[in-house]
Amino acid sequence: MITYIIRRLLLVPFLLFGVTVLIFAMLQLLTPIERASLYTRDLPKNDKALEGFIKIYGLDRPLYEQYWRWLVGVRDPQTGERRGGILFGDFGWSRTGSQPVAQLIAQRFPNTVDLTLWAVAPVILVGIWLGVQAAVHHNGWIDQAGRIFSIIGTSFPTFVFGLLVLMAFYAKLGWFPPGRVSDWANAVINSPSFHPYTRLLTIDALLNGRLDVFLDALRHMFLPILTLSYINWATFLRVTRSSMLETLRQEYVTTARAKGLPERDVIYKHARPNAMIPVVTLAGFSVVGLLGGVVITETVFNYPGIGSAAAAAASQLDVVTTLGFALFNGFILIVANLVVDVLYAYIDPRVRLS
16 A cells, blocks of 8 residues: 555656646747746836846847746845745745735635535535445435436536526525625624634634634535535535446446345445546546636636636636646645546555455
8 A cells, every 4th residue: 555655656756847837838929028928017117128137137039948947936136035936835926816926826725625624524415325325225216306416416507507697596585695705704703702713704714713704604605615515516516426336247246236235235345345446537637627726617707716707717818827727626636536537546456456
């Protein structure tokens, strides 16, 4: 197991290198003046000074030099301060956020993590449960209902479902408002007595003993979680059902039944664990999608996460910010892929022996 994990860890630097090369190649589609925002937010006004700035920061140098400067940054000739350098967390200046891209990510990402924390359990666990039930009751009314549900879920646009539940639960009933928190809760959060221990609002509310703020934050997250869950349940149902049906036809399942084992043990102790490998893959990438920012859902519900920030940057053609988010999402994807590989080896010993 340890050897298997080490082999996977050794691949991470090469994957990171590939991601950075891809993002850097996209940056080459910009002009040197546009790429200059990687190093400063106040570009020189006249052409002569602008040409000097481009030469100082090597934006007219060969690609390998530009790539290295993009990685490690450049020392300002006047102040000696480091400018740029993604290895040091400097992704450039966000025109839409009016702050460095790294600060914008640090500001928005905890909100996305908070949403993911509460959405991942209903999204994955309920979806798996629905798929298992559909497979166990193959061709029964539960299976038929599951098929209809999965077809509707996979064909229903996310923004349409989000707008429908927003109109029903907020516009008509007034139960679950959009946004992050109510105005009174926001005043509590910004008060000196509220300490941001983790920067995850729901967790910090509990640590500060503010159950009212915690419940208000969950109330605002209910509709985004419901939308994400509904859309993902359909996919999990189909994948889990297909994998379970294939597993239930295996000879070891027939042998377990022939030995007289209870049907519940046959399904949940023998069949389900072996049917989870494709589901683990789907779960891993679902978590990546949540952590990377669910653009449509966050935009519909005015949720200040990383997805809505990326959508705002893309809509205003803020290329530096958009590529900064892409680089960050690439890092999340690599880490999640590593975790999924380790889970593979834990679930199926044949994987780590291959």
